[in-house]
Ligand SMILES: C[S@@+](CC[C@H](N)C(=O)[O-])C[C@H]1O[C@@H](n2cnc3c(N)ncnc32)[C@H](O)[C@@H]1O
């Protein structure tokens with residue numbers, strides 16, 4: 001029995017899907033955020049040594065997939081309480097607020113528009129948001145600008161417009177090429193549509209394209225997952241994220257599992273699927289660079305997610321979005337109506353925050369950097385952590401040769417157990 005590569009919460013760090021600004025549907029409690037959103041002095045210390053990124057959360061979906069607990073709403077769920085227009089106005093106001101609080105002397109290295117379903121709101125709002133970020137902060141010459149998209153709401157015209165507006169990277173949720181598996185996941189697109197979108201993105205001139213896969217859906221066979229991997233490889237994308245299906249409490253999937261309609265994903269099957277993904281992707285020329293992420297070249301790695309994993313600064317715009325600046329982490333109110341009301345009243349949308357102490361920062365650093373292919377240098381570990389690393393290397397979870405060179409780097413078996421190993425190294 002092994003644990004999944006994607007542990008949900010560890011020492012306050014949400015490593016689920018490995019993206020820290022990703023927006024699960026519940027927001028934690030913490031210290032209050034001042035009404036004007038101001039940050040303590042420590043947030044600004046050493047800022048010149050860190051890059052600045054912006055995450056933008058689009059909280060709308062056409063329908064809700066049964067497995068998903070992200071902070072997203074269908075039109076029916078929202079009613080008249082909020083709309084794409086009120087979200088856009090508020091998001092633009094939050095960008096103004098971010099510029100006032102952070103100052104505008106740092107250019108933005110990466111922007112990531114995620115959701116929810118960004119492609120649902122169309123090109124115009126996304127373009128206005130990117131323009132506002134550029135006007136306030138300036139975008140680095142080599143800025144990476146990603147948008148997530150769903151196949152059914154993405155067409156050639158949208159991609160052409162986004163590319164023209166400066167988006168450089170597309171991240172598309174395929175999940176599986178089996179129509180049966182897509183049905184269990186409540187996905188409303190065909191696999192063919194997702195693969196068509198990849199072709200259109202290439203024609204539109206996107207520099208990088210990612211496909212997301214989910215493995216371990218109840219009823220999925222090894223052959224179906226292998227077919228999904230082969231299709232992703234054949235599609236010619238330069239990045240793949242593969243996530244084990246997590247049964248989130250409160251979702252339709254969780255109810256189906258509880259009522260015995262669907263079996264719980266089996267831990268050993270999940271581990272085997274992970275190993276299959278790594279084998280097929282490696283054979284096709286992809287290299288893993290984070291436990292759940294593979295890229296064809298170094299340039300194809302997602303620099304935005306790397307900024308999360310290496311403790312840089314980012315501001316999360318939108319309902320429920322999380323931010324991190326110099327060891328201060330805060331998260332916005334969750335509901336789009338509350339979010340819009342706060343900003344319309346000239347107040348910060350921050351729901352709560354925490355100021356990370358040295359121990360919490362160390363734990364977070366070890367947890368996140370250990371998941372990277374480069375691992376972390378032993379000299380950041382305490383003596384107890386170094387002892388933990390030696391034990392992990394002795395039983396094949398850390399790479400022996402790397403350890404001899406002073407680095408803790410996971411073996412493929414170690415990747416299945418990453419979070420447990422990180423805890424023993426953080427000690
Ligand atoms: C939250 S979605 C947002 C992007 C877009 N709406 C989509 O569905 O592709 C981002 C990715 O999170 C992953 N995801 C969401 N819920 C998950 C779960 N319960 N288990 C594993 N992966 C999940 C999916 O692979 C999805 O592509």
Ligand code: SF4
Pocket residue numbers: 060061063064065068069070072115116117150173
């Ligand atoms: S489309 Fe994406 S964000 Fe929306 S419910 Fe499905 S997985 Fe969640």
